[in-house]
Amino acid sequence: MPGLYVHLPFCRRKCNYCDFASFAGKDALIEPYLEALKREAERAKTIFARPDTLYIGGGTPSLLGREQLKKLISLLEDAFGAVKDLKESTFEANPESLTPEKAALLKAAGINRVSIGLQASQNRLLDRLGRLASFEEFVKAFSSLRLAGFNNLNIDLMTGIPDQNPENFMDSLKEVLDLAPEHISFYALEVHEDTTFAAEKVGEAPEAAADMFELAIPVLENAGFRHYEISNFARPGRESAHNLNYWAQGDYLGLGSSAASHMGGLRRANINDPELYIKTAATPEGPALEYSETLTPAQRKAEKLMLGLRKTDGIELADDIFIEFKVRIDKLAAQGLLEVSGRRVKLKKEALYISNAVFREFV
Numbered sequence: 247m248p249g250l251y252v253h254l255p256f257c258r259r260k261c262n263y264c265d266f267a268s269f270a271g272k273d274a275l276i277e278p279y280l281e282a283l284k285r286e287a288e289r290a291k292t293i294f295a296r297p298d299t300l301y302i303g304g305g306t307p308s309l310l311g312r313e314q315l316k317k318l319i320s321l322l323e324d325a326f327g328a329v330k331d332l333k334e335s336t337f338e339a340n341p342e343s344l345t346p347e348k349a350a351l352l353k354a355a356g357i358n359r360v361s362i363g364l365q366a367s368q369n370r371l372l373d374r375l376g377r378l379a380s381f382e383e384f385v386k387a388f389s390s391l392r393l394a395g396f397n398n399l400n401i402d403l404m405t406g407i408p409d410q411n412p413e414n415f416m417d418s419l420k421e422v423l424d425l426a427p428e429h430i431s432f433y434a435l436e437v438h439e440d441t442t443f444a445a446e447k448v449g450e451a452p453e454a455a456a457d458m459f460e461l462a463i464p465v466l467e468n469a470g471f472r473h474y475e476i477s478n479f480a481r482p483g484r485e486s487a488h489n490l491n492y493w494a495q496g497d498y499l500g501l502g503s504s505a506a507s508h509m510g511g512l513r514r515a516n517i518n519d520p521e522l523y524i525k526t527a528a529t530p531e532g533p534a535l536e537y538s539e540t541l542t543p544a545q546r547k548a549e550k551l552m553l554g555l556r557k558t559d560g561i562e563l564a565d566d567i568f569i570e571f572k573v574r575i576d577k578l579a580a581q582g583l584l585e586v587s588g589r590r591v592k593l594k595k596e597a598l599y600i601s602n603a604v605f606r607e608f609v
């Protein structure tokens with residue numbers, strides 16, 4: 247089940263914690279960037295069958311104007327067919343740039359899922375994160391999506407924000423549940439180099455973040471959400487098909503600066519710099535790459551196992567993978583971190599917060 251990812255690297259302002267490949271103050275590049283995307287999509291369609299899912303992420307895709315959004319949809323449809331016929335098509339939005347007109351345009355274009363960033367419902371925490379929209383603006387944007395007819399919406403929430411306490415977090419969760427989204431994703435704050443938070447020497451709070459997350463799980467389960475991946479909760483049938491393909495080690499194609507692709511063990515990503523992406527997309531060789539590598543059979547097996555363990559149902563292992571990792575699987579099971587039943591392996595609840603330490607055992 248191949249997925250198509252399209253990266254729009256433009257943001258109005260850089261958030262204090264953000265180390266994604268996104269840039270503020272480069273709106274003048276949007277038009278040439280769309281031209282470059284068109285070229286890359288035309289080239290890709292000769293090697294890439296029609297996708298099942300589409301994810302337009304960023305950056306802030308909702309920063310594009312209405313005409314630019316129309317151009318984006320039409321360049322994708324020229325190469326890959328009608329968006330409305332895809333199994334799932336997600337558009338990432340931020341509240342400050344998502345107008346009711348854009349919501350209506352996206353719905354009419356066949357987009358059937360929107361993921362919208364909130365992080366917290368307290369405006370002082372949103373300010374601390376450097377987010378542009380207030381909670382009230384978020385609610386307006388969310389309502390405009392419902393009014394436009396979207397019935398599959400994700401909200402992002404964050405744990406471990408400086409000055410956030412469990413009460414704040416649970417208040418945010420309550421506000422989110424009152425809005426009745428179909429999907430909720432959680433992120434623990436990480437402080438990366440070259441961010442405002444790193445310059446301010448803001449510390450991470452992994453234990454506080456884990457405590458908040460633990461409080462959220464029963465509340466979400468009581469509200470009818472299924473905890474289906476380490477950081478993701480969905481109402482039944484609303485799991486992200488696009489992301490499930492990543493976790494199944496499926497093939498996907500990435501278009502745009504920094505976008506990663508995976509095809510049968512070959513992994514590559516386009517160059518991060520949008521200006522260089524635009525320049526090189528026009529050459530016969532296509533966009534310059536940030537990296538390109540072919541996974542060895544052993545790496546593919548390890549990756550398959552680690553990705554599968556991200557899902558709370560775990561993974562049914564093929565014989566060769568099970569045999570290759572049996573000693574390590576048994577050791578982690580004896581430590582109470584993995585549950586093994588036949589060939590099915592999954593993380594125990596207690597291991598959800600230290601999943602990276604578990605995954606390191608397989609590298």
Ligand code: SF4
Binds near residue numbers: 256259268340
């Ligand atoms: S809106 Fe998202 S991509 Fe843009 S700066 Fe903030 S966190 Fe980064």
